[in-house]
Amino acid sequence: MENVKLTSKVLEGRVALVTGGSAGIGYGTAKRLAEAGAFVYIVSRRQEQIEQAAVQLGSSVRGIAVDVTKKEDLERLAETILKEHGALDIVFANAGGGRAIPFDELTEGDIDHLLGVNIKGVILTIQTMLPILKDGASVILNASITADMGLPGFAVYASTKAAVRSLARSWTTDLKHRGIRVNSVSPGVVPTEGYRTEQYMTDEQVADYADRVISEIPVGRVGTPEDIGDAVVFLASEASSFITGIDLVVDGGQTRVYAGNN
Ligand SMILES: NC(=O)c1ccc[n+]([C@@H]2O[C@H](COP(=O)([O-])OP(=O)(O)OC[C@H]3O[C@@H](n4cnc5c(N)ncnc54)[C@H](OP(=O)(O)O)[C@@H]3O)[C@@H](O)[C@H]2O)c1
Numbered sequence: 001m002e003n004v005k006l007t008s009k010v011l012e013g014r015v016a017l018v019t020g021g022s023a024g025i026g027y028g029t030a031k032r033l034a035e036a037g038a039f040v041y042i043v044s045r046r047q048e049q050i051e052q053a054a055v056q057l058g059s060s061v062r063g064i065a066v067d068v069t070k071k072e073d074l075e076r077l078a079e080t081i082l083k084e085h086g087a088l089d090i091v092f093a094n095a096g097g098g099r100a101i102p103f104d105e106l107t108e109g110d111i112d113h114l115l116g117v118n119i120k121g122v123i124l125t126i127q128t129m130l131p132i133l134k135d136g137a138s139v140i141l142n143a144s145i146t147a148d149m150g151l152p153g154f155a156v157y158a159s160t161k162a163a164v165r166s167l168a169r170s171w172t173t174d175l176k177h178r179g180i181r182v183n184s185v186s187p188g189v190v191p192t193e194g195y196r197t198e199q200y201m202t203d204e205q206v207a208d209y210a211d212r213v214i215s216e217i218p219v220g221r222v223g224t225p226e227d228i229g230d231a232v233v234f235l236a237s238e239a240s241s242f243i244t245g246i247d248l249v250v251d252g253g254q255t256r257v258y259a260g261n262n
Pocket of ligand 1 (some may be wrong): 019020021022023024025039043044045048049066067068069094095096097099117121142143144145147187188189191192193194195197247253
């Protein structure tokens with residue numbers, strides 16, 4: 001079935017930031033946010049890729065090279081957004097990733113990398129944007145269904161995503177006085193660039209994996225970046241104004257139908 005997009009301009013006049021926006025889920029979400037009427041800043045480390053992605057996404061998207069693990073990059077970004085748009089209404093802290101690494105092969109560098117981008121990067125992103133976030137803003141963090149699972153080789157990655165869910169719940173209280181809502185989304189299987197670049201899978205391996213996993217997904221297909229984008233648009237919009245502190249699982253039902261999962 002073709003993905004049906006939310007067509008109304010529910011985010012008209014809003015300003016959004018998507019980290020990790022040059023590819024995959026970040027790119028698809030930036031697309032949906034822009035379609036819903038928002039002006040969207042997308043950031044990622046490689047300048048050429050992020051600028052190219054912004055051009056592809058259209059005139060209401062601007063790409064800036066930022067490494068979310070570097071405070072000075074994020075401070076420069078906040079200054080730019082402040083100068084150009086005055087404030088931010090929406091942040092989707094999405095930059096991150098990971099791959100299966102057998103426990104006995106996991107290096108100190110792997111641990112630093114996973115915790116660095118998936119936890120420290122998320123904390124620094126939200127903390128650095130706080131002064132330019134409007135009261136009543138919506139913050140959405142990207143977690144993962146792996147936080148509910150015991151997948152071989154994914155222990156550290158999954159634990160970073162459990163931490164992301166926990167950050168969302170704690171920040172709900174920390175930011176309550178400013179009316180800022182904080183939620184996370186947990187995507188299921190969404191074949192992206194990351195399967196090749198982070199997980200070193202070939203196109204054929206990605207296709208084989210997707211074919212195999214479909215039998216475990218009640219809706220009968222794997223996810224698309226835009227599926228996650230639609231959930232983010234909902235959490236960013238007034239339609240979710242009574243929702244904060246949740247983790248919204250967007251996995252076609254995969255983790256809802258097996259014993260042992262939440
Ligand atoms: N795809 C899935 O099945 C799936 C499922 C559950 C959760 N997730 C989560 O969804 C998020 C996006 O995954 P994806 O599959 O869309 O990945 P992807 O296709 O590899 O895209 C990752 C994006 O993040 C950027 N990035 C990586 N490190 C960064 C850093 N330090 N600072 C700024 N940008 C950075 C990348 O660009 P540069 O390399 O140029 O920086 C790229 O734009 C991740 O947090 C991942 O854990 C994915």
